Amino acid sequence: MFSPEHQAFEESVATLARREFHDGYLARATSDDMCWPELAQLGRHGLLGLSLPEDAGGQGADPVTVGIACEQMAKADFNLSYLIFATVLAQGVLTGLPEPVARPIVRAVTAGEQLLALALTEPRGGSDASATSVRARPVPGGYLLSGEKTSVTLGMHAAHAIVVATCDPDAGSRGTRRLLVALDDPTVTRQRIADPGFRPLSRAGLTFDDTFVPAEHEIAGTGSGLAALLADFDLTRTLLGLMVVGAARRAMEATIEWVRDREAFGSPIARFQGVSFNLAEHDTQLEAARWLCYRTLGLRAAGLPHTREAAMCKWWAPRVAVQAINDCIVLHGHVGWSTEMPLQQLLLDVSGVQIGDGTPQIQKLVIARQLIGRRYVG
Structure with missing residues (x-):
């Protein structure tokens, strides 16, 4: 369960995201123009570089707080949630470079001026x-x-x-x-x-x-440059899991509203078990994927190993989200096929996460090595 502070933060980000960014998602997502005004707005609200110390423009937030920001923003605009997610890179710049080099760059990132x-x-x-x-x-x-x-x-x-x-x-x-x-x-x-x-x-x-x-x-770090980067994957893979869950929740909310209003054979289509049971299954799987992600972030916050759990988040949550969004399109019928609705674009945006930060095959290999032993699975 979230702490009272986490619950309050979740509510504040959800309210901001829906009020300021929800309705503009489709127009932004189908444009090749970078959303600089919205990035600056995220900076003004303190949502960029959340885990950085306050004197560097952050809030000193724990991993769960960062996950909440990514998930709740993804419900409104998946691409804007990625801009929050991408500022995780600033931590390595701040800690791995000399201060005169790092500080101006990190400040520009947290202000939404640079990427x-x-x-x-x-x-x-x-x-x-x-x-x-x-x-x-x-x-x-x-x-x-x-x-x-x-x-x-x-x-x-x-x-x-x-x-x-x-x-x-x-x-x-x-x-x-x-x-x-x-x-x-x-x-x-x-x-x-x-x-x-x-x-x-x-x-x-x-x-x-x-x-x-x-x-x-040259960014300093423990071990080789690659070793330090791979350690960061345990965080980024988990955050991506929450982002796709958030995007799928947007599709689910739109579909629940649709099946209540859409009628067939004299009644709302929500009355048919082929519709309601499908949504119930996706609700279950999305909730399970969500809390797997937050458990993983909780392990990270406690300083405990979480590589296996992060790999689970990365291969499973995108699959669950893609399936949920695709079925939401089907439940909308011919309307869901139209690009005038955001469902098709949600599917396109989320589907790419199946590949970035490691494919499902790589994640399963990571899990298998920890589960069975590296000398057995390679």
Whole structure:
């Protein structure tokens, strides 16, 4: 159960999200324009960088609070919830870079003036993060970065990207580094990827042509750059689970209203068990997925292991959400097929989360390694 403070925060974010952002979702979601005014509004309401300390523009919030913000915003606008989610990256910048470098960037992010992106995936390898080929060659004063990243969410709009690169390809994960790269550098080329969802956020390919990265822009962390990044996945995978649940709840609420009003054979279609039982099943599964996510965040807040649970959230919650939204479309009949309603766009936006931050196959491998043992499952 939530604490009284969590309950009050949930109510305040839900009220704000519905009042300010709910009705504009479809117009924003079907536009390729970044929603800068709404991002600034999120910053003014203190919803960006929630877990950061107050002197850095955050609220010092615990993981459960961050999850609440992501879930409740996703009920109104899935893409805006992603903008809240993406500010989790600012924590690594704040703790891993010298203060004079980090503070101005983090402040701009929490104010909704700039965006941070993560550049991890490469054209020839998605799930195998240890096989990165983007090269960071040490030179006096820093590194020269060369190579290509792809599937970088926010890549067309971000001011900086955290780029995972290798200093020694033969060293595997031990050779990786995390570098904060300014994307307005003339040696960086951006190319937008055409997607059906995440449209205002953008997804891009980034090419680095001997891009100079100062040594003070290397993000420090425990172990290799990749090890520190993988530790963050336990949080981001769980937050994504809550975001898709929130989006599916929006579809469910619209469908419940629809089946009460829509009549067939002389009565509301809600009277037919083929309709009501379907919604009851999705309600059960969404509620179970939701509390799995919050349990995982509770483990994180308590400093307890939660990698297995985070992987469960990441493979299962998106599947549950996609199925629920798809059935909501079907229950709307021919109206649900129309792009004049938000249901189709919700499905497109949420479906991409099945892939980002690790596919279902990768999540099941993570679970199996902890459940059975790595030496048995590889």
